[in-house]
Amino acid sequence: xxxxLHSEILSFFEDxxxxxxxxxxxxxxxxIGINGNTDAFCRSLIPKVSRLLELFLSGQDDAFKSEAVELxxxxxxxxxxxxxVVNAFNSLLFDSIDFASRSTFSEEFSLFLAFVRKVTNYVAxxxxxESVSAKERFFLRxxxxxxxxxxxxxxFLRIRKVLYGEGDTITExxxxxxxxxxxxxxxxxSSKHGIRRQLELLHEAVHTHENLFKEYFKRGNYLSAxxxxxxxxxxxxxxxxxxxxxxxxKNAVRLEDIVNFLASEKGPFVLFALDPKHLSSxxxxxxxxxxxxxxxxxxxxxxxxxxxxxxxxxRCFHSAVCVLVEGKLSGIDFEGLFxxxxxxxxxxxxxxxxxxxxSGFLIKVPQELSGDKDAISSAVRLAIRESKRRVGELFxxxxxxxxxxxEVIILKNLYKGIVESLVLERVGxxxxxxxxxxxxxxxxxxxxxxxxxxxxxxxxxxxxxxLYDYNLIDRLDILVLKKVQQNVHLFxxxxxxxxxxxxxxxxxxxxxxxxxxxRSLVESGLGLNFGFEITEQAALEAFLxxxxxxxxxxxxxxxxxxxxxYSSFSKFIDLVELVPVKYLxxxxxxxxxxxxxxxxxxxxxxIVSMANSLGIKTIAEFVESExxxxxxxxxxxxxxxxxxxxxxQLVV
Numbered sequence: 001x002x003x004x005l006h007s008e009i010l011s012f013f014e015d016x017x018x019x020x021x022x023x024x025x026x027x028x029x030x031x032i033g034i035n036g037n038t039d040a041f042c043r044s045l046i047p048k049v050s051r052l053l054e055l056f057l058s059g060q061d062d063a064f065k066s067e068a069v070e071l072x073x074x075x076x077x078x079x080x081x082x083x084x085v086v087n088a089f090n091s092l093l094f095d096s097i098d099f100a101s102r103s104t105f106s107e108e109f110s111l112f113l114a115f116v117r118k119v120t121n122y123v124a125x126x127x128x129x130e131s132v133s134a135k136e137r138f139f140l141r142x143x144x145x146x147x148x149x150x151x152x153x154x155x156f157l158r159i160r161k162v163l164y165g166e167g168d169t170i171t172e173x174x175x176x177x178x179x180x181x182x183x184x185x186x187x188x189x190s191s192k193h194g195i196r197r198q199l200e201l202l203h204e205a206v207h208t209h210e211n212l213f214k215e216y217f218k219r220g221n222y223l224s225a226x227x228x229x230x231x232x233x234x235x236x237x238x239x240x241x242x243x244x245x246x247x248x249x250k251n252a253v254r255l256e257d258i259v260n261f262l263a264s265e266k267g268p269f270v271l272f273a274l275d276p277k278h279l280s281s282x283x284x285x286x287x288x289x290x291x292x293x294x295x296x297x298x299x300x301x302x303x304x305x306x307x308x309x310x311x312x313x314x315r316c317f318h319s320a321v322c323v324l325v326e327g328k329l330s331g332i333d334f335e336g337l338f339x340x341x342x343x344x345x346x347x348x349x350x351x352x353x354x355x356x357x358x359s360g361f362l363i364k365v366p367q368e369l370s371g372d373k374d375a376i377s378s379a380v381r382l383a384i385r386e387s388k389r390r391v392g393e394l395f396x397x398x399x400x401x402x403x404x405x406x407e408v409i410i411l412k413n414l415y416k417g418i419v420e421s422l423v424l425e426r427v428g429x430x431x432x433x434x435x436x437x438x439x440x441x442x443x444x445x446x447x448x449x450x451x452x453x454x455x456x457x458x459x460x461x462x463x464x465x466x467l468y469d470y471n472l473i474d475r476l477d478i479l480v481l482k483k484v485q486q487n488v489h490l491f492x493x494x495x496x497x498x499x500x501x502x503x504x505x506x507x508x509x510x511x512x513x514x515x516x517x518x519r520s521l522v523e524s525g526l527g528l529n530f531g532f533e534i535t536e537q538a539a540l541e542a543f544l545x546x547x548x549x550x551x552x553x554x555x556x557x558x559x560x561x562x563x564x565x566y567s568s569f570s571k572f573i574d575l576v577e578l579v580p581v582k583y584l585x586x587x588x589x590x591x592x593x594x595x596x597x598x599x600x601x602x603x604x605x606x607i608v609s610m611a612n613s614l615g616i617k618t619i620a621e622f623v624e625s626e627x628x629x630x631x632x633x634x635x636x637x638x639x640x641x642x643x644x645x646x647x648x649q650l651v652v
Contacts, residue, residue: 017042072126263373275320430648443495502542531556550579558583588622
């Protein structure tokens, strides 16, 4: 190729550069460094192109490659979009073919095209080296705080090994992600977010791009290798985004998610849960750092015990920690573990002004129960309910046992029956008297009554938790008031207190219905005097909505289950000052233990003393014997409720 052709090629490059840069947007031209004068910019490139052409024609391949690669690095550092760079390469190749076909030097056609192809190919190699360096800096910076990035870094390093000729024995089958996909924790959280299959496909795509890159790089086809590398990065970024979701999702696993997972997998599985009692009350009374420390203590104890691909430890409901175990029990003594953690917990927090305790349950789910979501869900609900009633014990439910499976079926049928009763408004209302010490009724408490398929009354403790668990308590509260409104003549002249959940009060629809029904009963004109009972814990959790409601209607309020928890005393005083709190109902668990527990006696005396100082009457529930009645009377309790005085009587 002589001097004349050399000049003609340089002229072609300058013309091509002008045409191409003028076709770019003003923003891109500024980004490249072209400030309005494309002629000057393109002329500045000619010495570099001339130098490359000289090296190529003189056969100095190593120097030619080195300078073309360095040019690629410099172009990459301009941060141009990939689409612009690829378009520039394609435009140069097509214009080169057109130029060569029109040139008087057609005999050098193949040599000229070889030069253009080699320049673009080695420039692409510069892009590869520079992009890998940039990505390595990104991974090193981001992997410090994000474990998902650290995992992806291992995949990225395999590309780096290809570039620098280092060996790599990792395959798709044994790569870090494949091993992670098999862990129980990953499967559960990715299923919860509905991204498990998407992750697997992206993982497969990463390895496909990696293998293509290796092949192109090995053949020296650097432009194709770079385009493949761009796809590799893009897929890797998608994986990082989804893995961040997985990391965050570990702290937001609900029991419903675990139930869905168990119903979709083959098992067998074991679900083990520990639930510290009264944690929210301890947080309010002693500070959130105390309650959080109790939870963290349990969580760390379980995390230390259950490590491996067949275990998953989650915070699963309220403050509880759940452990999911895949496969048959391998000699794990869950009962012993429960006792050890409970004992250590009590010792660790023995200086707190209240006893720290836990409840727990263990559910064994056999393989044959896979797919039966209703049965698994009912088993979990049964376990939660029973464990709450047995603080300090581990409730065990083996679903491979026909007898225990029947209990779950009974609970499932009970739930369906309750839902049907709520929908069809087949709910009964009974009244139980609140008596003074001389046996006269002060007022009545309205109690809900459900019947099972055989017509038997279902005890309240069997369905109240279910209603809360399935978010049905607001429907029940509204239905009770509707029943009273429809049969208000049956309650004429009575003073009645209705149980009220803050869920009903704060719900948009139920809150509106509550106000409408309350207003209707207030204006009935039949002499119906009524108020509401709200538990101590609920009253403080929904403080402002309760204040607003009782100020609006000026109705009396009874605080139920008082003493069951560790409320903020100052907040309770605020409530008393702002709304008409008329009664404190002493938690029945203390009343039942008056004859056997000095602590129960002290708690009751303290509540009575506090109530007297605030001008509030005290009510003791679960008064079931003359001995307990006399003890309460001596302590200064004014009102009594329980079988000793009278059982609830069905009214409607």
